[in-house]
Amino acid sequence: MYDFLIVGAGFAGSVAAERLATLHNKRVLVIDKRDHVGGNAYDHLDEHGVLIHKYGPHIFHTNSQLVWRYLSQFTEWRPYEHRVLSSVNGKLLPIPINLDTINGYYGTRLNAEEAERFLESLAEPREQIRTSEDVIISKVGRELYEKFFRNYTLKQWGLDPSELDSSVIARVPVRTNTDDRYFTDEFQGMPVDGYTVMFERMLNHPNISTMLATDFQAVRNSVQYREMIFTGPIDEFFDYRFGALEYRSLHFRYENHDANLVQPVAVINHPNEHPWTRVTEFKHLTGQKHSSTTLVYEYPTNEGDPYYPIPRAVNKELYLRYRTLSEQAPGVYFSGRLGTYRYYNMDQVVAQSLALCDRIMGTRRDYAALQSVDGA
Numbered sequence: 001m002y003d004f005l006i007v008g009a010g011f012a013g014s015v016a017a018e019r020l021a022t023l024h025n026k027r028v029l030v031i032d033k034r035d036h037v038g039g040n041a042y043d044h045l046d047e048h049g050v051l052i053h054k055y056g057p058h059i060f061h062t063n064s065q066l067v068w069r070y071l072s073q074f075t076e077w078r079p080y081e082h083r084v085l086s087s088v089n090g091k092l093l094p095i096p097i098n099l100d101t102i103n104g105y106y107g108t109r110l111n112a113e114e115a116e117r118f119l120e121s122l123a124e125p126r127e128q129i130r131t132s133e134d135v136i137i138s139k140v141g142r143e144l145y146e147k148f149f150r151n152y153t154l155k156q157w158g159l160d161p162s163e164l165d166s167s168v169i170a171r172v173p174v175r176t177n178t179d180d181r182y183f184t185d186e187f188q189g190m191p192v193d194g195y196t197v198m199f200e201r202m203l204n205h206p207n208i209s210t211m212l213a214t215d216f217q218a219v220r221n222s223v224q225y226r227e228m229i230f231t232g233p234i235d236e237f238f239d240y241r242f243g244a245l246e247y248r249s250l251h252f253r254y255e256n257h258d259a260n261l262v263q264p265v266a267v268i269n270h271p272n273e274h275p276w277t278r279v280t281e282f283k284h285l286t287g288q289k290h291s292s293t294t295l296v297y298e299y300p301t302n303e304g305d306p307y308y309p310i311p312r313a314v315n316k317e318l319y320l321r322y323r324t325l326s327e328q329a330p331g332v333y334f335s336g337r338l339g340t341y342r343y344y345n346m347d348q349v350v351a352q353s354l355a356l357c358d359r360i361m362g363t364r365r366d367y368a369a370l371q372s373v374d375g376a
């Protein structure tokens with residue numbers, strides 16, 4: 001008899017397993033239908049020996065010292081600050097939009113203050129910022145919106161920014177200084193030995209058993225457990241009783257080149273041309289020394305694994321119905337990007353999972369998580 005069955009070996013499931021086993025001495029079984037741990041953060045060597053991320057580029061960043069210290073028990077970090085260029089009008093310009101983007105795009109030589117006034121003159125004020133279109137148009141006006149955001153978003157989500165919650169595009173700031181980092185979080189880096197090794201260390205505990213290539217349906221009646229944490233899609237768990245939630249998926253195409261590096265930065269966005277949204281060159285992220293280099297092209301699609309919950313009103317309402325249902329499922333907890341239908345980054349999922357364990361075990365959040373990090 002296991003104390004906990006945990007469905008999903010991604011961040012949500014693995015953090016919960018580690019906390020329950022290490023801090024609370026619970027016997028835990030982690031299952032995943034995939035044949036590997038790590039969920040969407042899984043990385044591995046491709047056939048050329050280049051370390052790649054199987055489900056698209058994953059860059060770790062957080063402002064939470066708690067989350068950073070928690071994960072640092074299982075990995076050291078390679079200092080890495082992410083930079084992205086967007087291919088617009090035949091030029092490669094920094095995204096998020098910054099002073100160099102503005103000057104590069106308009107052929108101007110404005111300073112920060114002038115750029116701020118210039119953007120103010122372009123911006124179309126909106127009374128309410130409800131949609132992703134409102135977010136950008138109210139900051140930079142229609143032209144930059146059309147060139148940098150509209151078509152990228154149409155490709156990525158299959159929806160116009162006016163149909164998406166403001167939170168989607170609000171992930172990308174607008175700046176008038178020359179900071180060209182994609183993230184400004186206090187803690188940023190890549191796990192030195194990769195994500196998969198970090199997950200293996202988290203799950204390496206005598207109280208934790210792992211069964212891979214195992215779907216929940218295959219074991220739901222054969223494994224004995226007291227409580228369950230489910231990190232797969234919440235609508236699937238309830239057999240789509242109220243209908244299916246929308247998810248966006250991606251098809252990944254990998255390309256290896258006999259060269260050290262072929263892109264100037266890790267990621268180049270292609271808002272207006274091509275069926276793909278962005279191209280990532282992994283060696284920029286990982287710092288791996290290798291005679292060849294591998295890139296991944298991302299093609300958004302509705303078919304395939306559910307990678308992105310789609311933040312818009314219709315899904316919010318439907319999710320809330322499932323969440324109400326989940327509150328009536330005794331001993332079953334839902335967690336993670338799919339279990340709680342939230343467009344969460346890795347650090348947010350780690351924080352959510354730490355908090356869930358504390359809620360389940362009745363411990364106080366900061367105290368519980370910091371205690372073992374400090375080795376107390």
Ligand code: FAD
Binds near residue numbers: 056232
């Ligand atoms: P997942 O990693 O999806 O894990 C859920 C697991 O549950 C999966 O392994 C799945 O196989 C398993 N599962 C589902 N149903 C069942 C079932 N019925 N039976 C058994 N197993 C099941 N975040 C960042 O912070 N930085 C980034 O740069 C970043 N880049 C991203 C790029 C892409 C292309 C994508 C898609 C996401 C990115 N993210 C990034 C987000 C990040 O992937 C997630 O925040 C995080 O991986 C979510 O962890 P999770 O455990 O909730 O879900």
Ligand code: UDP
Binds near residue numbers: 095150168171269
């Ligand atoms: N986005 C855009 N143009 C860009 C970058 C982002 O329009 O050059 C929009 C797009 O809708 C995207 C969202 O901003 O889905 C969030 O971008 P982010 O890079 O955070 O997406 P993720 O890494 O989660 O795919």
